[in-house]
Amino acid sequence: MHEWSLAIEIVKIAEKELKERNAKKVEEVFLEIGSLNNIVVEQLIDAFEIAKKGTLLDDAKLYVEEIEAVAFCNKCNKRSEIEPPFIFCPLCMGNDVKIEKGEELHLKKLTLEF
Numbered sequence: 043m044h045e046w047s048l049a050i051e052i053v054k055i056a057e058k059e060l061k062e063r064n065a066k067k068v069e070e071v072f073l074e075i076g077s078l079n080n081i082v083v084e085q086l087i088d089a090f091e092i093a094k095k096g097t098l099l100d101d102a103k104l105y106v107e108e109i110e111a112v113a114f115c116n117k118c119n120k121r122s123e124i125e126p127p128f129i130f131c132p133l134c135m136g137n138d139v140k141i142e143k144g145e146e147l148h149l150k151k152l153t154l155e156f
């Protein structure tokens with residue numbers, strides 16, 4: 043149900059933005075989601091289709107850009123892509139890592155119609 047609450051949140055934020063900028067409707071919503079958020083993109087899009095009904099986002103389309111998780115290993119001094127939910131270095135299997143990418147979760151851009 044993680045995806046469902048996120049979809050509702052997106053609708054709320056976009057509606058607020060639309061009102062603040064006196065737009066007529068929202069056409070496109072661009073989201074950036076790091077893989078460490080454990081969001082299933084297909085489920086999020088399905089939830090968005092339901093959440094937007096009857097709102098000012100009725101015709102809006104949701105685009106999701108997924109960001110691979112990257113960690114820097116303090117032991118190997120190397121950066122690698124990691125596979126959530128496993129947070130360890132794939133080279134040495136150590137867990138002395140610093141997450142550099144993958145925790146992002148934000149609304150990147152909205153296309154509005156005025």
Ligand SMILES: [Zn+2]
Pocket residue numbers: 115116117118119131132133134135136
């Ligand atoms: Zn390592």
